[in-house]
Amino acid sequence: QQQVKQSPQSLIVQKGGISIINCAYENTAFDYFPWYQQFPGKGPALLIAIRPDVSEKKEGRFTISFNKSAKQFSLHIMDSQPGDSATYFCAASMFPGNTDKLIFGTGTRLQVFP
């Protein structure tokens, strides 16, 4: 019930294309869903996040779509660029009170080719 399942494990996209990464969860107590971007040798960087009261959030080329009934959320990267090549992690947490700890998905390695 504490798991966050992420797919695909790896993704190859051509420059200008759309990258889509999916995550699913079981625990309906989760109420915060961030996405992190990690480059080799660096710590994860918070990219974008959503709470269940909205179905979509967009920041620049990055969009989170959230389906509360299906307990799924996804990251869409529009106009993917070679500089987007990184590992992406979805996560979920419960806040406030219980714990702020993040449960991470298994990660998706994105490669964007020119």
Next chain:
Amino acid sequence: SAVISQKPSRDICQRGTSLTIQCQVDSQVTMMFWYRQQPGQSLTLIATANQGSEATYESGFVIDKFPISRPNLTFSTLTVSNMSPEDSSIYLCSVIPRGAAYEQYFGPGTRLTVT
């Protein structure tokens, strides 16, 4: 956000020794955490560092192996004790800055190799 630094950035240690990793933040934070990321893997929470009291450890992690201190609102240490090659990982601290509701930010990590 917050600027988070970790020391050392990397180290190679011998089996049986201990290493203390420092995490320093440039502003006060409400929460500090320590994560482990094994090569090519996802992140696993080790413990929540509590100011002025014992850390809260996740299942599978114990204080004798990973003692943690957090003397104030901007600093924490994680010690990896009696190391074995299985402890080779990246160790990351993360924080929730004061005033941030949910956002958790990560430091650059400490890459530990145990030989």
